[in-house]
Amino acid sequence: MDEHESSNDRVTRKRFLGQVGAAGVALGLAGCGGAGSENGATPAADVDAVAFGPLPPRQPLVCDTSRFFTDDEALSVEAFVARLIPGSADDPGAIEACVPTYIDNKLAQFATFATPTYFHAPFAKPTTASIPPDQRSKETLLVTKADAYRYGFQSSQTPREAYRAGLTQLDTYTRQRYGLRFSELTETQQDAVITLLQSNDPEGPPATLAQPAVKAIAAVFVKPSAFGFFTMLQNDTNEGMFADPIYGGNAEFAGWKLIGYPGAQRAWTPEEVRSGPLPRRVQGLEQLPPMNPGHPAHGAILPIAGSERS
Amino acid sequence: MAKTHRKVDVVTIGAGWTAAMLASRLCEAGHDMVSLEQGPAASTWPQYAHDHDSLRYSGRYALMVDLSRESWTWRPNARAAALPMRQYGSFNPGEGVGGAAIHWSAQLWRFLETDFRYRSHVVERYGEQKLPPNASVQDWPVTYDELEPYYDTFEWDVGASGKAGNVRGDIRPGGNPFEAPRSREYRHPPLEVTPHGARFAEACESLGLHPFTQPAGIASQAFTDPYGNFHSGCLYCGFCTRFGCEVDAKSSPVNVHLPPALATGRYEIRTGSKVLRIELGGDGLATGVTYVDASGEEHFQPAELVVSSAFTLENSRMLLLSRSKKHPNGIGNDRSQVGRNYTYQIYPQTAVGLWEGEKLNMYMGNTCTIKIVYDYNGDVFDHSNLDFIGGMQLFSEPCEREPFNSVKDYSTADGSTWGAAWKRELGRNWDSFAGINTEGESIAYEQNRVDLDPNYRDRWGQPLLRLTFDWTENEQNMWRFVYARSLEIMRAMNPTRIVKTQPELGGYRIDKYQSTHPTGGCIMGRDAGDSVTSSYGQVWDTPNVFVTGAALFPQNPGANPTGTVAALAYRTAEALRDRYFDHPGELLD
Numbered sequence: 001m002d003e004h005e006s007s008n009d010r011v012t013r014k015r016f017l018g019q020v021g022a023a024g025v026a027l028g029l030a031g032c033g034g035a036g037s038e039n040g041a042t043p044a045a046d047v048d049a050v051a052f053g054p055l056p057p058r059q060p061l062v063c064d065t066s067r068f069f070t071d072d073e074a075l076s077v078e079a080f081v082a083r084l085i086p087g088s089a090d091d092p093g094a095i096e097a098c099v100p101t102y103i104d105n106k107l108a109q110f111a112t113f114a115t116p117t118y119f120h121a122p123f124a125k126p127t128t129a130s131i132p133p134d135q136r137s138k139e140t141l142l143v144t145k146a147d148a149y150r151y152g153f154q155s156s157q158t159p160r161e162a163y164r165a166g167l168t169q170l171d172t173y174t175r176q177r178y179g180l181r182f183s184e185l186t187e188t189q190q191d192a193v194i195t196l197l198q199s200n201d202p203e204g205p206p207a208t209l210a211q212p213a214v215k216a217i218a219a220v221f222v223k224p225s226a227f228g229f230f231t232m233l234q235n236d237t238n239e240g241m242f243a244d245p246i247y248g249g250n251a252e253f254a255g256w257k258l259i260g261y262p263g264a265q266r267a268w269t270p271e272e273v274r275s276g277p278l279p280r281r282v283q284g285l286e287q288l289p290p291m292n293p294g295h296p297a298h299g300a301i302l303p304i305a306g307s308e309r310s
Numbered sequence: 311m312a313k314t315h316r317k318v319d320v321v322t323i324g325a326g327w328t329a330a331m332l333a334s335r336l337c338e339a340g341h342d343m344v345s346l347e348q349g350p351a352a353s354t355w356p357q358y359a360h361d362h363d364s365l366r367y368s369g370r371y372a373l374m375v376d377l378s379r380e381s382w383t384w385r386p387n388a389r390a391a392a393l394p395m396r397q398y399g400s401f402n403p404g405e406g407v408g409g410a411a412i413h414w415s416a417q418l419w420r421f422l423e424t425d426f427r428y429r430s431h432v433v434e435r436y437g438e439q440k441l442p443p444n445a446s447v448q449d450w451p452v453t454y455d456e457l458e459p460y461y462d463t464f465e466w467d468v469g470a471s472g473k474a475g476n477v478r479g480d481i482r483p484g485g486n487p488f489e490a491p492r493s494r495e496y497r498h499p500p501l502e503v504t505p506h507g508a509r510f511a512e513a514c515e516s517l518g519l520h521p522f523t524q525p526a527g528i529a530s531q532a533f534t535d536p537y538g539n540f541h542s543g544c545l546y547c548g549f550c551t552r553f554g555c556e557v558d559a560k561s562s563p564v565n566v567h568l569p570p571a572l573a574t575g576r577y578e579i580r581t582g583s584k585v586l587r588i589e590l591g592g593d594g595l596a597t598g599v600t601y602v603d604a605s606g607e608e609h610f611q612p613a614e615l616v617v618s619s620a621f622t623l624e625n626s627r628m629l630l631l632s633r634s635k636k637h638p639n640g641i642g643n644d645r646s647q648v649g650r651n652y653t654y655q656i657y658p659q660t661a662v663g664l665w666e667g668e669k670l671n672m673y674m675g676n677t678c679t680i681k682i683v684y685d686y687n688g689d690v691f692d693h694s695n696l697d698f699i700g701g702m703q704l705f706s707e708p709c710e711r712e713p714f715n716s717v718k719d720y721s722t723a724d725g726s727t728w729g730a731a732w733k734r735e736l737g738r739n740w741d742s743f744a745g746i747n748t749e750g751e752s753i754a755y756e757q758n759r760v761d762l763d764p765n766y767r768d769r770w771g772q773p774l775l776r777l778t779f780d781w782t783e784n785e786q787n788m789w790r791f792v793y794a795r796s797l798e799i800m801r802a803m804n805p806t807r808i809v810k811t812q813p814e815l816g817g818y819r820i821d822k823y824q825s826t827h828p829t830g831g832c833i834m835g836r837d838a839g840d841s842v843t844s845s846y847g848q849v850w851d852t853p854n855v856f857v858t859g860a861a862l863f864p865q866n867p868g869a870n871p872t873g874t875v876a877a878l879a880y881r882t883a884e885a886l887r888d889r890y891f892d893h894p895g896e897l898l899d
Contacts, residue, residue, distance in 0.1 A: 083728070083729065084728040084729070085728065085733050086729065086730045086733065087733075093733065113378075113397075114369075114370055115369070115370050115371060115397055115398065116370075116371055116374065116375075116376045116377035116378055116397070116398065117377055117378055117396055117397050118377045118378060118380070118381035118394045118395070118396045118397075118766075119378065119396065120394075120766065120767075122765055122766075124391065124393050131389065131390060131391055133388075133389060134764070135391055135765070136764055136765060137765065138765075141391045141392075141393065141765065142391060143390070143391045143393060144390065144391075147386065147390065147817075149819070149821070150386065150817060150818070150819035150820065150821065151384070151393045151819075151820060151821065152395060152396065152397060152399045152819070152820055152821025153396045153397040153821070154393055154396060191729065194728070234718070234727070234728060235718075237728075238714055238715070238717050238718060239365060239369060239714045241714075241717075242713035242714035242717055243364060243365040243369070243713075243714045244363060244364070244365060247365055255713065256713060258733070258736070258737045259713060259717070259736060259737060259740035259741070260669075260737075260740060260741060261673055261713050261740070261741075264362035264363075264364075264548075264549070265362075265547065265548070266362075266545065266547060267545035267546065267547055268545070268546040268547065268548065268671075268674040268675070269546075270502045270546070272546075272671070272674065273502040273503075273504055273546050273671060273674050273675050273679060274502060274503070274504070274505070274508075274671075275505075276669050276671055277671070277674075285362065285363055288362060290359050291359045291556040291557065
């Protein structure tokens with residue numbers, strides 16, 4: 001894709017990517033809920049039903065982003081993830097792997113957080129002033145700015161709020177600098193913006209943090225912070241590209257094929273651990289057979305890796 | 311009004327591994343016991359039959375304590391603000407039956423002989439002035455020799471895999487030559503090792519070091535344990551740490567000690583039961599525990615004996631939250647001992663290398679399919695001319711690599727972790743890079759401790775535990791020394807390029823995973839003036855309360871705690887079974 005195409009028509013709300021067998025990206029299923037089968041939605045905890053049942057009918061792969069994002073937000077997210085992991089029809093990247101669908105699913109499914117999160121006040125307020133000893137507060141605790149990263153996630157925003165506010169800040173910044181929305185920039189410009197976001201890494205070199213352009217983007221990204229926004233997008237993009245397809249991304253195992261990962265297997269032989277895998281078909285949780293089908297009793301268990309099954 | 315249950319001999323806070331160990335011994339001897347577990351039930355089948363879901367278990371921490379209910383706060387020093395660990399970083403306490411021992415990595419160690427007489431050893435070999443400022447290290451009240459039979463029994467109970475390096479003084483090739491003498495070989499031969507581990511071992515040998523395979527609480531071959539449980543041999547599936555084992559190759563309370571304990575009919579586990587505090591009588595002894603069930607109803611479980619067998623940190627909190635007129639500062643805290651000697655472990659990677667064109671099979675195996683050197687751990691090397699005490703293991707990066715959370719560990723030569731060039735290289739190199747890891751000891755200091763937080767509370771309105779902890783000059787110096795040694799190994803491994811290095815340890819940070827080995831806080835010692843408990847975990851000032859687990863460690867060596875936690879629990883279980891109930895409420899000799 002060249003730079004002249006990087007405008008609104010580059011991405012669409014629903015991208016039809018042709019016929020595939022992976023049913024996990026079917027429209028409208030919960031992110032962690034798993035795949036469609038002939039009997040309807042099947043929870044992930046019940047994959048044996050899918051693995052041993054008939055394969056679902058092939059259907060068009062639809063990368064949907066309408067469960068949480070607005071049209072405008074989806075355009076920005078698609079443009080952003082397309083720069084983190086660029087791709088084309090021959091060499092799938094984040095767009096071709098339906099990474100925006102993964103993110104949209106995740107935000108739609110979890111009203112607050114996908115991971116366990118302690119989300120009670122008081123929240124931290126970074127400061128360069130000296131910290132009073134023995135702080136007591138129900139709302140805010142002051143923390144030394146230079147040490148703030150050592151405490152990890154301390155935001156008072158949920159991911160939904162952080163995406164909404166962060167995407168607005170992103171366009172505010174690019175309008176200030178380029179007079180255009182982020183999704184309307186050339187790829188080179190988009191890369192430059194993403195690099196500036198990342199350059200706000202509080203652990204990065206002080207000289208980088210002191211650069212005027214780095215400070216300028218930080219001034220717009222009040223909440224979420226520039227680096228916090230970048231990190232959220234990068235982590236979610238990597239999850240969408242490289243987690244199991246039942247979560248809505250990694251379409252047609254695009255991410256796993258890229259890196260040569262064969263997917264979840266039941267077993268590797270000692271010889272394979274030492275010398276490398278025998279040829280196996282890439283498989284996801286849907287194709288993984290159960291280990292102890294139906295019996296909790298003692299006795300030798302012969303593993304089936306999954307790929308051997310025709 | 312709390313619902314009051316029938317009195318039992320023993321009640322435990324939590325149904326993790328030490329509780330299961332006690333139950334397997336006490337219930338068989340005729341005692342009735344109840345464990346109150348805040349999490350859900352667990353079993354190999356059907357729960358772990360479908361668990362190769364990286365995102366759910368590794369990304370979203372399905373087996374860990376639900377942080378939306380409670381967490382831990384941390385500050386680097388007493389002048390800084392303490393903030394909660396809002397999302398998982400530094401450590402991963404488990405919840406549910408079996409506790410963290412369901413998702414453990416099964417790296418199984420015995421501590422070194424010198425670890426048990428830490429202070430005496432340093433002073434004898436180097437003099438008092440060698441101890442860093444404010445160091446509050448002390449000797450254990452139990453020696454290695456006293457624990458050896460319990461280590462041995464536990465290792466054979468779980469079908470441990472490894473190669474002995476020292477059997478009664480006989481140093482054997484292929485094992486750890488620096489380990490303390492053991493009475494016999496391991497039950498099973500070592501696990502397989504991936505190509506990265508093999509290359510690490512080769513490099514170490516070329517430098518005159520002594521590599522060996524990680525001893526594991528994972529059976530390398532199928533076997534039936536002494537309780538009659540059948541275990542398959544390891545299938546090297548690649549989903550081990552943070553996962554339950556679907557074939558019982560990785561040992562856990564669920565597949566070793568719980569079946570015999572439950573078979574007695576005298577052991578009951580109540581899940582969804584959160585203990586609020588230990589109740590105390592007018593005589594200063596415990597009367598039982600108060601807990602809430604999943605519906606929020608309050609219960610009182612009376613017991614002859616209360617065992618605080620929760621995760622390390624929760625044991626300190628339980629003692630501090632349990633107050634009475636006789637113990638106004640909490641159980642075990644009449645002499646301000648609870649919270650002292652909080653220690654942890656040093657864990658980062660020193661360096662990551664890339665071997666272009668080679669496949670390392672990093673997504674197979676588990677955390678134990680690796681090679682290790684002990685040449686720079688503990689005091690096995692001379693510290694006379696060094697500016698620190700203590701040491702670290704060095705080992706090849708653990709396997710079972712999962713794609714979604716590992717791709718960012720790869721960076722291009724110019725440091726990029728995204729974009730077209732990164733993607734192109736990642737495609738070639740995702741299974742061609744790997745690092746050298748550390749596990750370093752954490753000595754105790756006056757300033758590092760735990761207490762109750764003044765600002766943050768859990769779902770039940772009780773204060774969170776507050777950690778005050780940071781690395782000191784001693785650890786920074788130790789890191790620099792071991793870092794330099796690890797680079798010698800990395801260079802001998804001849805990588806295409808070194809992807810990244812960490813030359814400085816830096817300050818402690820709670821946002822990065824660094825082992826689930828917080829220790830101390832309710833330490834054991836010789837008397838009530840230097841500790842919370844005796845060598846049996848019996849609380850000096852409330853002798854019908856016992857503590858189990860790594861909260862008892864006076865300081866933390868550079869090795870995983872489970873082997874020692876188990877040996878101590880076996881020893882305590884034996885003393886309770888054979889002696890305690892003859893004179894309940896009195897201190898054991």
